Amino acid sequence: MDIHRLPALADNYIFLLHDRQRNRAAVVDPAEAKPVLDCLETLGADLVTIYNTHHHGDHVGANRELLAKYPNLEVYGGVEDRGRIPGQTVFLRDGDRLSFADREATVYFVPGHTRGHIAYYFAPGSGETIGDLFCGDTIFAGGCGRLFEGTPAQMVQSIDKLRQLPDQTRLWCAHEYTLGNLKFALTVDPDNGDLQERFQTVQGDRQRGQATIPSWLGTEKRTNPFLRWDNPAIQARVGMAEPARVFGKLRGMKDNF
Numbered sequence: 001m002d003i004h005r006l007p008a009l010a011d012n013y014i015f016l017l018h019d020r021q022r023n024r025a026a027v028v029d030p031a032e033a034k035p036v037l038d039c040l041e042t043l044g045a046d047l048v049t050i051y052n053t054h055h056h057g058d059h060v061g062a063n064r065e066l067l068a069k070y071p072n073l074e075v076y077g078g079v080e081d082r083g084r085i086p087g088q089t090v091f092l093r094d095g096d097r098l099s100f101a102d103r104e105a106t107v108y109f110v111p112g113h114t115r116g117h118i119a120y121y122f123a124p125g126s127g128e129t130i131g132d133l134f135c136g137d138t139i140f141a142g143g144c145g146r147l148f149e150g151t152p153a154q155m156v157q158s159i160d161k162l163r164q165l166p167d168q169t170r171l172w173c174a175h176e177y178t179l180g181n182l183k184f185a186l187t188v189d190p191d192n193g194d195l196q197e198r199f200q201t202v203q204g205d206r207q208r209g210q211a212t213i214p215s216w217l218g219t220e221k222r223t224n225p226f227l228r229w230d231n232p233a234i235q236a237r238v239g240m241a242e243p244a245r246v247f248g249k250l251r252g253m254k255d256n257f
């Protein structure tokens with residue numbers, strides 16, 4: 001399975017999964033149709049599946065247009081998003097399994113950003129060591145999604161599930177927010193050497209116009225404050241220790257950053 005990263009709208013990424021053997025494609029969170037159709041044309045591939053993480057317009061915006069062009073498309077999304085994802089045909093629950101190309105994926109129910117949000121984890125292929133996590137607006141590189149329909153406690157539980165996945169997992173999040181996220185992260189975790197180093201790298205990448213996605217889950221565990229509610233330095237910084245309170249405090253600070 002090849003993964004193509006397609007920039008869309010102002011700062012979204014669409015991910016196109018390509019099964020080279022059967023020359024079929026799937027697309028994760030198509031914000032708009034044109035980049036998807038252009039990529040399909042370049043590859044000469046047929047689109048068979050949409051994987052949606054949640055119902056927001058910048059994730060499902062092209063569902064209808066793609067369905068019009070590929071009427072047999074399967075449109076996957078969470079069962080809690082029934083009625084909110086255009087054209088949805090498959091209603092997924094936590095722990096459901098699916099497969100694409102040579103890879104098997106597990107669905108994680110991760111409410112918090114929205115009440116129906118799911119993530120797709122593709123375990124490493126046979127003989128490989130690297131997994132791929134499509135997490136929508138749950139974890140961002142250096143940050144996390146806003147809590148539009150969920151509580152800090154829910155988001156902690158959701159992120160904690162994803163945090164259990166191996167370090168060698170590529171994190172394909174849906175937005176290029178990394179530099180801004182790391183600027184905030186440095187204000188709450190200033191003595192973290194890994195974070196300082198990451199900030200320098202990302203700053204250089206962005207100055208050269210390079211994407212910072214995918215990142216590694218291992219990197220997020222070491223440097224993203226929204227995966228580090230149990231880190232003593234961060235707990236001391238915000239003056240609390242209970243996971244949901246630490247997380248809620250950090251999220252509130254970031255909302256006003």
Ligand SMILES: [Zn+2]
Nearest residue numbers: 054056113137
């Ligand atoms: Zn969203």
